[in-house]
Amino acid sequence: MYSEKVMDHFQHPRNVGEIENASGVGTVGNAKCGDIMRIFLDIDDETHIIKDCKFKTFGCGAAVATSSMATELVMGKTIEEAMEVTNKAVMEALDGLPPVKVHCSMLYVVVLWLIQVIFCLMGKT
Numbered sequence: 001m002y003s004e005k006v007m008d009h010f011q012h013p014r015n016v017g018e019i020e021n022a023s024g025v026g027t028v029g030n031a032k033c034g035d036i037m038r039i040f041l042d043i044d045d046e047t048h049i050i051k052d053c054k055f056k057t058f059g060c061g062a063a064v065a066t067s068s069m070a071t072e073l074v075m076g077k078t079i080e081e082a083m084e085v086t087n088k089a090v091m092e093a094l095d096g097l098p099p100v101k102v103h104c105s106m107l108y109v110v111v112l113w114l115i116q117v118i119f120c121l122m123g124k125t
Contacts (some may be wrong), residue, residue, distance in 0.1 A: 004097035009065035024115035035059030062101035
């Protein structure tokens with residue numbers, strides 16, 4: 001049902017935690033299944049490069065795995081480049097998700113969009 005990569009990221013998630021004084025924090029949930037993701041970004045003010053990325057996710061294994069993989073995919077990218085990382089790219093990096101779990105990969109896209117909006121409103125882009 002789940003790929004080895006999904007199981008690895010679920011059992012050994014990367015970048016779990018919080019960033020004190022984060023540049024951006026976003027939280028999103030899926031009322032349909034109960035998954036909640038909070039992502040913390042430390043973004044360089046001048047280069048807009050994501051220096052650190054942490055997450056906390058309450059949800060199923062697929063939600064934890066997609067959150068973990070998403071943090072790995074955006075680390076070191078500018079906020080603009082990170083916005084180009086799609087939920088499809090997250091799923092592909094995990095060697096796929098069962099069709100009923102595709103919605104889990106959307107949490108990352110929504111929360112990153114929220115952070116970019118906050119970052120723009122703060123006049124940082």
